Amino acid sequence: MTHILNKQVSQKKILITGGAGFIGSHVVRKFVTTYPAYKIYNLDALTYAGNLENLRDIENQDNYTFIKGDITDDTFIMNLFETEKFTDVIHLAAESHVDRSIADPLAFAKTNILGTMVLLQAFKKLWQDDWKNKRFYHVSTDEVYGTLGESGLFTETTAYDPNSPYAASKASSDHFVRAYGETYGLPYVISNCSNNYGPNQFPEKLIPLFINNIIEKKPLPVYGDGNYTRDWLYVLDHAIAIDKVFHTGVNTETYNIGGFNEWKNIDLVKVLCDQMDEKLSRTKGESQKLITYVKDRPGHDLRYAIDANKIKNKLSWEPSVTFEEGLSQTIDWYLNNSIWLKHVTSGAYKTYYDKQYNK
Numbered sequence: 001m002t003h004i005l006n007k008q009v010s011q012k013k014i015l016i017t018g019g020a021g022f023i024g025s026h027v028v029r030k031f032v033t034t035y036p037a038y039k040i041y042n043l044d045a046l047t048y049a050g051n052l053e054n055l056r057d058i059e060n061q062d063n064y065t066f067i068k069g070d071i072t073d074d075t076f077i078m079n080l081f082e083t084e085k086f087t088d089v090i091h092l093a094a095e096s097h098v099d100r101s102i103a104d105p106l107a108f109a110k111t112n113i114l115g116t117m118v119l120l121q122a123f124k125k126l127w128q129d130d131w132k133n134k135r136f137y138h139v140s141t142d143e144v145y146g147t148l149g150e151s152g153l154f155t156e157t158t159a160y161d162p163n164s165p166y167a168a169s170k171a172s173s174d175h176f177v178r179a180y181g182e183t184y185g186l187p188y189v190i191s192n193c194s195n196n197y198g199p200n201q202f203p204e205k206l207i208p209l210f211i212n213n214i215i216e217k218k219p220l221p222v223y224g225d226g227n228y229t230r231d232w233l234y235v236l237d238h239a240i241a242i243d244k245v246f247h248t249g250v251n252t253e254t255y256n257i258g259g260f261n262e263w264k265n266i267d268l269v270k271v272l273c274d275q276m277d278e279k280l281s282r283t284k285g286e287s288q289k290l291i292t293y294v295k296d297r298p299g300h301d302l303r304y305a306i307d308a309n310k311i312k313n314k315l316s317w318e319p320s321v322t323f324e325e326g327l328s329q330t331i332d333w334y335l336n337n338s339i340w341l342k343h344v345t346s347g348a349y350k351t352y353y354d355k356q357y358n359k
């Protein structure tokens with residue numbers, strides 16, 4: 001029995017999409033280092049958000065392969081699946097920034113909806129006569145649920161009610177994954193996670209943007225009155241949750257992932273300012289003076305909060321890091337990785353692929 005299990009394990013060829021991005025890079029590292037018997041393929045188009053410098057430490061591992069490619073290119077994807085015969089997919093590739101989705105919604109429909117469908121088609125074409133020991137894991141967001149009032153939590157049965165083009169595109173992709181499960185029997189799991197923070201996040205999102213601005217003593221633009229509320233999860237805890245869902249989640253089920261950790265934006269920014277003042281040996285209160293309130297984002301959801309009790313009770317996962325610890329580690333990472341930050345803010349990270357792979 002053990003022998004058979006080991007054999008199955010060693011035959012796993014997992015395609016992780018979006019592995020050069022923020023969350024994807026932590027997931028790729030986790031799988032490459034924890035499961036040497038798996039073959040891990042990282043497929044990423046290297047858009048502005050994809051940065052192979054995130055994976056420098058594992059890029060020469062025997063069980064890791066990087067593939068540059070676009071999930072919306074159906075010919076390329078069909079051929080790739082036909083050649084590599086991936087047994088599993090962990091799908092993270094997406095356009096992920098709400099503000100960009102407001103400026104260019106079509107790009108979000110293309111990558112997030114069409115791209116997911118192309119992957120589903122390729123997976124179906126390859127395995128529809130043999131779904132055994134295969135899995136399509138779709139990584140999604142809590143934003144599909146829309147907004148909450150002052151109270152309540154999103155559960156796995158909360159009706160979808162997306163408000164931004166980003167959220168609508170993710171909601172649509174979730175529906176297509178479910179539809180492929182219902183219609184063709186495709187074995188899938190979905191998880192919907194709250195806001196992530198941690199090392200390697202592109203400094204357009206709140207926490208890394210503000211860390212960078214505090215370092216450079218630039219204004220900290222807070223939307224509206226700052227009372228927007230989000231649940232925050234340390235990215236390494238998300239990667240651990242993805243590992244759990246991938247290995248022990250039940251097919252056709254959805255798992256909400258969250259940090260049990262709600263913050264109003266303005267309170268979070270103040271804590272961040274205070275921690276940074278201490279770490280940068282600045283006078284307490286100095287960085288808070290950089291806070292400036294800016295015109296609200298259209299369709300801004302008031303509050304997201306996740307009920308993560310299903311994954312906690314059924315899959316024995318819960319966050320391992322408190323927010324204060326996670327934030328402190330995140331700030332330290334950005335302070336200790338000023339070259340990464342410089343390359344990202346200057347655009348120099350884009351040349352890494354050519355240097356590394358087109359020698």
Ligand SMILES: NC(=O)c1ccc[n+]([C@@H]2O[C@H](COP(=O)([O-])OP(=O)(O)OC[C@H]3O[C@@H](n4cnc5c(N)ncnc54)[C@H](O)[C@@H]3O)[C@@H](O)[C@H]2O)c1
Nearest residue numbers: 018020021022023045046047049050070071093094195196
């Ligand atoms: N960041 C969060 O707080 C959060 C929370 C919940 C869920 N999610 C979901 O997790 C996933 C990853 O989010 P992230 O924050 O790491 O995003 P990210 O923007 O940092 O990374 C996305 C990655 O996808 C790649 N990509 C984009 N378009 C592609 C295409 N057409 N083909 C191939 N690759 C492409 C990019 O190059 C990049 O490496 C997304 O699906 C997102 O919806 C994110």
